Amino acid sequence: MDLESLRNKIPITRNYVYLDNAGAGPLPLPTVESIHSFLDKWSREGEPWENGLRTIMGLKDKVAMLLNTRASGLATIPNATTALNAIIATLVMELHRSKRGDIKVIMDSYGFPTNYYTLLQLKKKGLIGEIVLLKGLHSDEKVAELEEAIDRRTGFVMVDHVSWRTGIAVDLRNVSKIVHDYGAFLVTDAFHSVGSIKVDVSNQGPDFLYFGSYKWLMGPHGAGFLYVSSRVWDYIEPLYLGWLGVKDGVLDRIAGGEELFERELPLWDFEAPLSSNSFEWGTPSFVSFVGLSSSLSFMEKFGWQRIFERITSLARVVREVLGDIALEVRSGEESGIVIARLQDPLTVVARLRKHRKIIVSARPGFLRISPHFYNTEGEVEEASHAIREEVKRPK
Numbered sequence: 001m002d003l004e005s006l007r008n009k010i011p012i013t014r015n016y017v018y019l020d021n022a023g024a025g026p027l028p029l030p031t032v033e034s035i036h037s038f039l040d041k042w043s044r045e046g047e048p049w050e051n052g053l054r055t056i057m058g059l060k061d062k063v064a065m066l067l068n069t070r071a072s073g074l075a076t077i078p079n080a081t082t083a084l085n086a087i088i089a090t091l092v093m094e095l096h097r098s099k100r101g102d103i104k105v106i107m108d109s110y111g112f113p114t115n116y117y118t119l120l121q122l123k124k125k126g127l128i129g130e131i132v133l134l135k136g137l138h139s140d141e142k143v144a145e146l147e148e149a150i151d152r153r154t155g156f157v158m159v160d161h162v163s164w165r166t167g168i169a170v171d172l173r174n175v176s177k178i179v180h181d182y183g184a185f186l187v188t189d190a191f192h193s194v195g196s197i198k199v200d201v202s203n204q205g206p207d208f209l210y211f212g213s214y215k216w217l218m219g220p221h222g223a224g225f226l227y228v229s230s231r232v233w234d235y236i237e238p239l240y241l242g243w244l245g246v247k248d249g250v251l252d253r254i255a256g257g258e259e260l261f262e263r264e265l266p267l268w269d270f271e272a273p274l275s276s277n278s279f280e281w282g283t284p285s286f287v288s289f290v291g292l293s294s295s296l297s298f299m300e301k302f303g304w305q306r307i308f309e310r311i312t313s314l315a316r317v318v319r320e321v322l323g324d325i326a327l328e329v330r331s332g333e334e335s336g337i338v339i340a341r342l343q344d345p346l347t348v349v350a351r352l353r354k355h356r357k358i359i360v361s362a363r364p365g366f367l368r369i370s371p372h373f374y375n376t377e378g379e380v381e382e383a384s385h386a387i388r389e390e391v392k393r394p395k
């Protein structure tokens with residue numbers, strides 16, 4: 001489908017030049033309609049529970065293609081933070097069970113703040129030992145620092161694929177090789193990469209990778225995915241299990257085309273599955289996944305490769321116009337996030353919205369401009385020039 005027809009189905013494009021897709025992507029009309037019809041059906045005919053489960057199975061196939069993996073490697077998650085905590089709790093428990101008492105963890109400090117909270121809490125409780133902070137893993141020099149810091153005591157390394165505060169993409173393949181050489185695990189937040197740049201978990205090698213859907217995938221809140229590499233299925237068994245994911249539980253029965261409740265669910269003889277289903281615990285927010293499924297179908301109409309190319313090329317236009325105020329991307333791959341350093345970002349954001357109908361976001365000390373595939377070159381140039389003018393405006 002051509003760009004203009006798709007833009008016609010994104011209502012925000014009629015009102016604003018919207019360049020805060022790293023904050024939240026806009027919902028396309030078909031997504032809103034699918035959510036509405038799911039709720040409408042529920043209100044008139046009863047809970048569409050099996051419809052919801054079937055939507056999730058279809059969605060897993062779509063997401064598996066997008067990440068170059070298999071659907072069995074994916075579990076639904078309600079948000080990135082829940083996935084992170086589930087992974088880390090599981091890893092810490094398993095590392096203790098295998099008697100690696102004094103666990104060292106290496107973390108990229110350009111990751112999202114939640115990463116700090118989870119790790120520092122575990123350290124406070126004495127469940128992990130040392131935390132080593134590295135500032136960005138996006139260049140050869142920085143990766144050399146990782147090689148120096150890592151050792152056999154290292155339990156896992158946490159790095160965001162694309163940093164929310166630099167917009168630079170880490171070379172996951174390079175990092176995962178080092179991490180695996182030391183028998184450690186790589187845990188990756190991919191909220192700013194999935195849907196905006198190519199992610200290929202089979203080649204890039206993270207052990208755990210998770211993302212929500214309400215940014216680059218243009219989905220609603222409450223729907224995301226966790227990928228768990230088959231390399232770790234034998235080793236990793238979560239602390240908690242749920243009725244959806246156990247062997248011969250709901251998901252297995254649906255996948256096998258079986259009537260769900262014809263037989264008792266397993267009780268004393270339950271087993272954890274050797275798949276990411278072990279992280280499927282309870283009923284997901286079906287309505288959110290129904291919406292996400294429509295958003296992905298919408299984006300697929302344009303084509304993922306074209307989407308990735310447009311995003312990086314539009315971001316490049318922003319960087320060129322902003323010139324010296326834009327954070328340079330010296331090494332590391334590009335993404336859809338451009339950072340512009342300035343003193344009073346809140347005022348600039350408010351003026352752009354009020355006087356020019358341009359939406360970008362402010363963070364302490366910088367503006368974040370994040371174009372998506374549906375933005376036009378004209379919009380991006382206009383907004384970038386407007387930002388330059390605002391920044392240079394005498395105070």
Ligand SMILES: Cc1ncc(COP(=O)(O)O)c(C=O)c1O
Pocket residue numbers: 079080081082112114160164189191192212
């Ligand atoms: C990189 C990254 N990770 C995690 C989060 C938090 O996601 P959630 O609140 O959905 O758990 C955000 C939110 O902006 C983010 O940018």
